[in-house]
Amino acid sequence: MARTKTTHDVFSAIGEPKRRVLIEQLVLKEMTVGELVDAVHWPQPVVSKHLKVLRQVNIVREKRQGRHRYYRIQPEELRPIQDWMHQF
Amino acid sequence: MARTKTTHDVFSAIGEPKRRVLIEQLVLKEMTVGELVDAVHWPQPVVSKHLKVLRQVNIVREKRQGRHRYYRIQPEELRPIQDWMHQF
DNA sequence: CTTATATATTCCATTATAGGAATATATAAG
């Protein structure tokens, strides 16, 4: 039985607690990586890596501006979860 | 930085696709392990192990009856997810 | 007691994941 990768869909993406924290920040306003680092106090690579996962599943979108990258939530991408939750 | 275990909260529990399938079955009606195995066609230990995770986070509850064990959903345990989704 | 059935558990190997440290890349500033 083939193993199922677990950081490549929306459900597992939000399964990681740190990623939920990042999302909670970004829901408030779009932020740069540095601002996120300041907010959560984790090493920058940790933040960047989790952002990468969120990017891959399109939960966040990146806007480059100079040497900064603003990240913002794409709330519609969370729709599959909302839909799935409706069964309850 | 301590690693966060990922099968011990509701969010990560539903991050696993097979567990979502089991939940989708159990939402329809309570079922025994054998009925679940018939429904999904996975090896019995695979089903039992995923049920164990779901039990640990209280998403399902077990009712023993003779040599059968009926599993049923505890929908209220999914509340944290509903609540978390409200921010969008 | 013996056997059959239902389910859980243990042991194992493979793969995935997270995070640390160091480094690379890109862009801005001087």
Add this chain to the structure above:
DNA sequence: CTTATATATTCCTATAATGGAATATATAAG
């Protein structure tokens, strides 16, 4: 061009998670 700043990436290690196979456990049936 050089340096500083912002961010991503790579390499590495430890640990976690999944699934298979075999086995254990519990209960029912004969």
